[in-house]
Amino acid sequence: MLEIKNLHAKIEDKEILKGINLNVKAGEVHAIMGPNGSGKSTFASVIAGREDYVVNEGNIFLNNEDLDELAPEERAHKGIFMSFQYPVEIPGVTVTNFIKTAINETRKANGHEELPAKDMLKKIRETAQLLDIDRKFLSRSLNTGFSGGEKKRNEIFQMAMLEPKLAILDETDSGLDIDALKVVANGVNKLKSQDNAVIIITHYQRLLEYIVPDFVHVLHDGKIVKSGGPELALELEEKGYDWLK
């Protein structure tokens, strides 16, 4: 599904990604781990198409299509979703209205009609139920005054509504207590299927206790320095990152 070849990316002449290779197949969960400053968040943003970064070498393919020239919204329309470490507050736009706009823009871009209001409401209701989200939450302004846990839960809600092919969770576990972490992990597990894939970007191993990855990769200084199975995460937890440098 996702094929990344020798990816180099820089921001203002500072090279951050220095040749990443990664293959993610449908149905798989990959974890990218690494110390602060290793390029994890940059990696997520570059896949999602953030324009501040310049890809100066290498390619990203989604289902054999090169994403190079595509704007962030176009990548979203093709099924890439990124959950943010710091979701943005949008006062005056409710969670419901925001997700309606996002879904209908994606449908329009893919040549579909807008989803009828009745179907939209049904889908919102069902998804909220699946993720154990209070209906009142949906009429609040997007992320405005949300707690850290509410923001992350809202990210998972949007992911569930948008049904991406590839979901990238950037530090979704940061700032969450254990209960909030379980809620988020449950959501991801419920949405996981043989048709989609998940990349979890995290500093710590604890989220991986709840979402078990098929592969774990260690990012250091803009490169993947080690790959392995879920047991690698445990090893990292125990030994830290220093032994890999």
Next chain:
Amino acid sequence: MDLKEKLAASFLAFENKVSVDTDSNVHDIRSNAFDHFEQHGFPTKKDEDWKYTSLNSILKHNYNVLPETEADVEFAAVKKFFLHEIDSYKIIFIDGVYSSFLSETSHDGYDICLLSAAFKKPKYKMVIDHYFDTLASNKSSITSLNTAFSKEGAYINIPKNTVVPKPIQIIHFSTGSEAEILLQPRNLLVVGENSHVQIIERHQSLSSNVVLTNSVTEIFANKNAIIDYYKVQNDEKTASLIDNTYVQQQQHSHVSVNTFSFGGNLTRNNLEFFQEGEHIDSTLNGITIIGEKQLVDNHTLVMHKYPNCESHELYKGIYFDKATGVFNGKVIVEKEAQKTNAFQQNNNILIDDGATINAKPQLEIFADDVKCSHGCTIGQLDTDALFYLRSRGIPKKEANGLLLYAFANDALDKIKIPELKTRITKLIAKKLGVDLGFDL
């Protein structure tokens, strides 16, 4: 003959014509006001208060300063300028002349009618003597010019313990019957103890002929009164407006003035609050969204004279193209005004390189036990936020629009008439050039 000379020549003719109807007191007020205007003339950029806003280009026109033509306007043609979704009182003027056909006034328990009527009829004499021009007198040459030619406008007098059950719409239309017209409406609003009223005011040109409106409104809020005033400024690009609004508040009164400036050629709002008692709350809100070469200048003053009062001021501005914004927010806290809580915020976003904002918060605090805060920001759109929205599939243009809408939102939240809020929201969406994709 320049405009000032023309006004001088017209003033005598005007006074001779209207003085028969009005009492000598008003006659004297007009004469004194004209002297004041003649002495000082139109403001220039040399005046500190007009440093960023030049009137030169709008004063060079050959205005008809005493328009008398009575033009007809069909309701269907102007319906969209009314907040017609709800029941309301209406005081409507066409080219400065009252339109009984479009209006809906009242004398039932309160007076919602015309200043010209109030000038003529003896039963209003006491109110006129007590209030008219007591607040606006000598405030500025341009206000004095309005006073000199004052003859028509809205007259609203609400006695004590009265809640006016529906909003009052004051709309000044100009039809383009004159190629270039100067309109000088004069409004007087007196709200008695414990009374409550909501006003929506609008100046609207119906053609692309040149219009200059120099409007003066005096507002008196007696003890415990509540007044919510909304100014909708979304005029043609050939229409300019100088709006002078003065508010005097007695103890425990709450007055809010909300100014929505979305269009016109040059718009200057002089908005001044004078607190004359304790426990007063004054609220000033503004949203400005303009582009091309438009200019909106908000000059505000809040005068805290007594202890235990509050003022809340929030102005948001979004400037496209080569538009210019000016914000000058003066707050004076006098020595006696202890325990004042004064808040001022002015946030601006410049979208294009050619856009300008001149922002000047001005706090003069002479009391020592007060809470005064002010903040002023000038920025661009947050790229993190933009990326967030786009990553959810929302295209750049719509994402920009949503963020700008969110930026203006807290000033929008203060609108207490839901139908008006919806209208303003739609106007904002239109101004931002986005279909927000849902009903707000």
